[in-house]
Amino acid sequence: MGIPIPNSKLGMWLFLGTEIMFFTAFIGSYIVLRLGSPGWPTDPEDTHINVLFGGVNTFVLIVSSYLVVVAHEAMAKKDFKRARTYLTGTLLLAVLFLGIKAAEYKGKIDHDILPGHIAETSTQAISKVDREFEAVVRQRFAVYIDEGVIETEQPDDIVTLSLDVTALGEGDVERPDSMTADEFAVFQESAKVDTDLYREWINLRQHVIANVSLSEPALAAGYLESRAQLSEGEAMPELTIDEVQEWLNGLRAEEHQLSALVNANIFDPHPIVFGNIFASCYFIMTGFHAIHVIVGMILFIVVLKQGSALDEKWTDFVENSGLYWHFVDLVWIFLFPMLYII
Secondary structure (H helix, E strand, C coil): CCCCCCHHHHHHHHHHHHHHHHHHHHHHHHHHHHHCCCCCCCCHHHHCCCHHHHHHHHHHHHHHHHHHHHHHHHHHCCCHHHHHHHHHHHHHHHHHHHHHHHHHHHHHHHCCCCCCCCCCCHHHHHHHHHHHHHHHHHHHHHHHHHCCCCCCCCCCCHHHHHHHHHHHHCCCCCCCCCCCHHHHHHHHHHHHHHHHHHHHHHHHHHHHHHCCCCCCCCCHHHHHHHHHCCCCCCCCCCCCHHHHHHHHHHHHCCCCCCHHHHHHHCCCCCCCCCHHHHHHHHHHHHHHHHHHHHHHHHHHHHHHCCHHHCCHHHHHHHHHHHHHHHHHHHHHHHHHHHHHHC
16 A cells, blocks of 8 residues: 555566576576686587677567557557557567577587586596597497387497498398388498498597597507507506597598598587586576566467457556566566677
């Protein structure tokens, strides 16, 4: 009593007060982490932050906030058809915002810029190449099992599978009755490529395990022989990221039969210091903001569902929805310069 505003509007302001504290925690934490992490990733080649997308989304939200204001004004003047038109425009701009955000997310997912996936040291980068290479090998081998070319009771035993695939490429596997000679010949040719792929990967895996330079043998016999030739206190050269990068470049060469597989599935071993903290901050801040955008869209849909039945009883609802939407816009005004520009 005594406050000259509807209870619903007072409730919305109180709710927005809690929302301000909610996002202040995120923004404050980001500032502390950002300023306290020398070497924070800022190169777009590393972060895949698209300033243009962020700028367009900022413009989209500002325009949508204007449309909400006009819609509320139309409600006050009882021009409900006009109000529906502008609320529809707001809703479409919200969809556009999420569409652009989805395109940004896809770019990060495609480049594996995800929390916990980013290599922050040279050792982690080399290990990541090893894991990605293994995933490609297993994916390729799984095709032979799925198509019935190779039968095995241990589909996860990659060593045994490699022997079967090698035998297939050498013509030592019988053609299944369900497959034509031409189809089988295709698998025989691909088996030769996949055998080479496996050998490249297992060579890298052995060097990673032994932490020995690619110029030195890493398999048991050669490795032990090389170690035996070392003087007292001398150690074999360690595996370096530059070596792995050079080796990958060789596989990526157009004339190499594995170039297409490597280019499509394996990232360059490029360490990004504080990359996982950056990705965590980016996704949690923009992700929660996107959730708030969706909630705002639901509020507008509730109004638009009234259709021609929309009347002055919905004026306060539209105003409160507009207050919420302005808050969503305001949060993005903070997120955009912090995440995209600074």
